[in-house]
């Protein structure tokens with residue numbers, strides 16, 4: 187029999203869970219949120235679902251409790267439910283934060299619950315029945331062994347692929363996701379600014395840079411980032427990097443430090459790839475740190 191679920195925190199992720207837990211046959215004991223409006227709206231998506239602004243009213247009979255409140259409130263929400271006797275003995279409590287470990291809900295464990303986290307690697311902008319945001323994505327899972335087992339089964343039921351990680355690895359896992367997505371976008375903004383200075387309009391920027399970006403992605407996918415590295419740093423072309431630094435200092439001084447930092451890491455990659463002579467490596471480092 188599927189676990190009876192409660193969802194505390196009816197925002198983007200919580201409401202998506204309400205819809206899709208119901209769709210794949212997990213019974214809902216109820217939903218709770220800070221405001222009655224959010225709780226009522228989420229409950230209205232699955233007819234007959236009780237709702238409350240008091241989490242304990244919906245969690246006390248649940249086998250599986252999701253705490254989908256903002257990251258900085260998860261620990262206090264878990265603690266308040268535990269203090270009010272709102273977790274059934276042996277119930278599993280999961281949060282969905284990517285950066286925080288399950289151990290922030292230690293008070294729930296001390297109250298007799300099992301704890302874990304289940305992070306969907308997805309950007310949730312809203313929630314609807316038509317699209318399943320869990321389909322085909324990775325859900326990283328950590329926590330007590332029984333919580334991990336339950337969360338892996340749930341991830342699979344939702345259409346996702348569960349990935350077990352160590353509790354202590356959560357922060358680096360999340361940092362990797364931030365670099366792969368957010369920092370990638372940041373670097374593209376830098377390229378967009380440079381190409382603008384080169385006289386290409388914003389509308390044309392993608393047609394100029396897009397094929398290069400997509401080709402680079404395809405190479406990374408095939409051989410990994412180090413082997414995919416090309417360009418002046420990998421070739422040890424110190425003069426080219428020097429002219430870039432001079433021009434960036436003149437046109438976009440605010441981006442000079444970032445360009446230097448990125449190129450310094452690129453020197454390290456080129457060294458691992460084995461394409462730099464020791465002399466070229468030393469000259470590049472000297473130029474990039476001066």
Ligand SMILES: NC(=O)c1ccc[n+]([C@@H]2O[C@H](COP(=O)([O-])OP(=O)(O)OC[C@H]3O[C@@H](n4cnc5c(N)ncnc54)[C@H](OP(=O)(O)O)[C@@H]3O)[C@@H](O)[C@H]2O)c1
Pocket residue numbers: 194195196197198199200218219220221222224225254255256257259263281282283284305306307308309310311
């Ligand atoms: N959004 C994403 O793309 C995404 C992706 C992966 C993981 N996550 C994780 O999922 C979790 C939820 O994120 P979200 O984006 O869904 O947040 P959100 O849209 O801001 O929703 C959070 C909800 O929690 C409710 N809430 C706040 N404080 C509360 C409290 N003390 N007690 C009960 N309910 C409370 C809010 O209630 P009211 O509306 O009632 O005021 C709000 O609806 C976070 O851990 C986040 O890191 C988010």
